Amino acid sequence: MFRSKRPFCITLFLLVSCALSACENSRAASPQGPAAERWSQAHLEQVTATIQTQVEALRGEKYARPVDVEITDTRGFIEHATQRMAKLTTEAQLSAEEDVAKLLGLVPPEMDLWATTFAVLEGQVGGFYDPGNDTFYLMESFTGTLAKIILAHELTHALDDQLYDIDGTLKPLLKHRDRAAAFQAVVEGSGTAMMSQWMGAYGEPLSPAEAAQAASMGTESLSEAPPYVWKPLLASYTIGNTFLDRGYRMRKKDGLTFADVTRIAFQSPPRSTEQVLHPEKYWKESERDDPVQIELEIAPPADWKVLEESSLGELALTLMTEEPKEIDFSNPMALVFLKYTNAAARGWGGDSMVLLGSEEGRYLRVMTIWDSAKDADEFRAALEERLASWSRDVALLGEGGTVNLEPAAAAAPLAVSFSAWHGVSDAQLESLAKAVSVK
Structure with a gap:
């Protein structure tokens, strides 16, 4: 990413x-x-x-x-x-x-x-x-x-x-x-x-x-x-x-x-x-395990536009879910033993990310797919652990800033989706949630 x-x-x-x-x-x-x-x-x-x-x-x-x-x-x-x-x-x-x-x-x-x-x-x-x-x-x-x-x-x-x-x-x-x-x-x-x-x-x-x-x-x-x-x-x-x-x-x-x-x-x-x-x-x-392509249909509401559509990947999701650790940067050899994946990010199958923007607001939607229900559950659990601190940070970005981890769906046990936004009214939020969907 x-x-x-x-x-x-x-x-x-x-x-x-x-x-x-x-x-x-x-x-x-x-x-x-x-x-x-x-x-x-x-x-x-x-x-x-x-x-x-x-x-x-x-x-x-x-x-x-x-x-x-x-x-x-x-x-x-x-x-x-x-x-x-x-x-x-x-x-x-x-x-x-x-x-x-x-x-x-x-x-x-x-x-x-x-x-x-x-x-x-x-x-x-x-x-x-x-x-x-x-x-x-x-x-x-x-x-x-x-x-x-x-x-x-x-x-x-x-x-x-x-x-x-x-x-x-x-x-x-x-x-x-x-x-x-x-x-x-x-x-x-x-x-x-x-x-x-x-x-x-x-x-x-x-x-x-x-x-x-x-x-x-x-x-x-x-x-x-x-x-x-x-x-x-x-x-x-x-x-x-x-x-x-x-x-x-x-x-x-x-x-x-x-x-x-x-x-x-x-x-x-x-x-x-x-x-x-x-x-x-x-x-x-x-x-061989090529990523699953999640094809999205994107229809931004009036005054909003697509700022980016991309994929995050396992390395980025590791950064999202890893526990902060103190590193002795005065010892360069300490960098050799760093880990770049974890249990929460392993089993990644694919993802799609969309960033929508207006003059005042930003809306990010991420949809992920996992190799197994266990992998999806581990990723969801890791997000839940950091949800409070994550939401506090997003709240500082602008009015109404927050994060939403979408509930698990029995019909889609391999999927985990979430959104984050700021500068979005309640009416806009409903439209934005419908603006990004899987084809």
């Missing part, structure tokens, strides 16, 4: 954990020494050419052309990110995503979602590849081993882009939140897998200074942001990597290489985060 948060293929959270692991597992770290000088453009190009050759050797595939590389700073990142978001999405779509997040109770009512998102990205980004102009950008503060790790990750994105056209696949998926998140997991999973392989084959120990730099990357901005902002970003690295690794383990008996598995995932992406979270539901034909 997080289609707009990451305008680039970026190296952030997982790099920290992997880099620290490499440092801890190496035989010895380099001495502290003086602060490293920032790389020149010529040196960046030289190192890039070397790592491109190494990535080709590990992957068994060739770049079609050299990759443009540049050094940039935080201001440059923000400028590029802003321009890229403008190409991929609209202000109305960004506003709708914030509305949905707040109506689901995933973001505090007073929070500026996009300012918070950019604050997290600013503190975390080490480098980024922009598929829109086929260019890799290295943040100027990174040199030495850390910069090379970032290059290995981002140059994998460049290779995948040349082979499979990342933007060409992503753009049609952006209106489907869950499918876009699943594809982003493939993209970042590929980069993470190659980064790990590169570190094993060519990586050098981090110096104490580099380890300290990695450990301090943006932890303050993480601790100040809700999981909705940072957890899906981190998930794309971790569950994406696992998705490809498990796919390779399942399919190598058929003679497939890791590059073959990666190609399949790019050319025929998983259709949901459920398939990424549970790789057998994508890779094993006998267990």
Whole structure:
């Protein structure tokens, strides 16, 4: 459900954990020494050419052309990110995503979602590849081993882009939140897998200074942001990597290489985060589980319009139903052991979400379908547990704000539906409830 948060293929959270692991597992770290000088453009190009050759050797595939590389700073990142978001999405779509997040109770009512998102990205980004102009950008503060790790990750994105056209696949998926998140997991999973392989084959120990730099990357901005902002970003690295690794383990008996598995995932992406979270539901034909399509008939009343129609998916519903936990962000390794699904969200079959809006009001309707009545009951019970606090948050969004969890229906034991709204009169509410129905 997080289609707009990451305008680039970026190296952030997982790099920290992997880099620290490499440092801890190496035989010895380099001495502290003086602060490293920032790389020149010529040196960046030289190192890039070397790592491109190494990535080709590990992957068994060739770049079609050299990759443009540049050094940039935080201001440059923000400028590029802003321009890229403008190409991929609209202000109305960004506003709708914030509305949905707040109506689901995933973001505090007073929070500026996009300012918070950019604050997290600013503190975390080490480098980024922009598929829109086929260019890799290295943040100027990174040199030495850390910069090379970032290059290995981002140059994998460049290779995948040349082979499979990342933007060409992503753009049609952006209106489907869950499918876009699943594809982003493939993209970042590929980069993470190659980064790990590169570190094993060519990586050098981090110096104490580099380890300290990695450990301090943006932890303050993480601790100040809700999981909705940072957890899906981190998930794309971790569950994406696992998705490809498990796919390779399942399919190598058929003679497939890791590059073959990666190609399949790019050319025929998983259709949901459920398939990424549970790789057998994508890779094993006998267990293949594509999402159920809930086709809706939408007829907004006068002065109302459809602001968004999409799907949330298992990862988003996990965020809705998980218990808040304290995380020690000063310890990057703590991020490695995070969970991205739970009992309440497992067994997801499919869902449809519609956001309607008027000048003053917002109305969100979500319909879900589950694999079994037990799965539906578990999800409903989890929503009931947080209903009071969720309703209090929605009440702060505007006049009459509240949440309605629709009663269980004996005729539809696999279905769970709910609505959230504010700025809606009683008369409008009756019309809005009838405005969204299953075909």
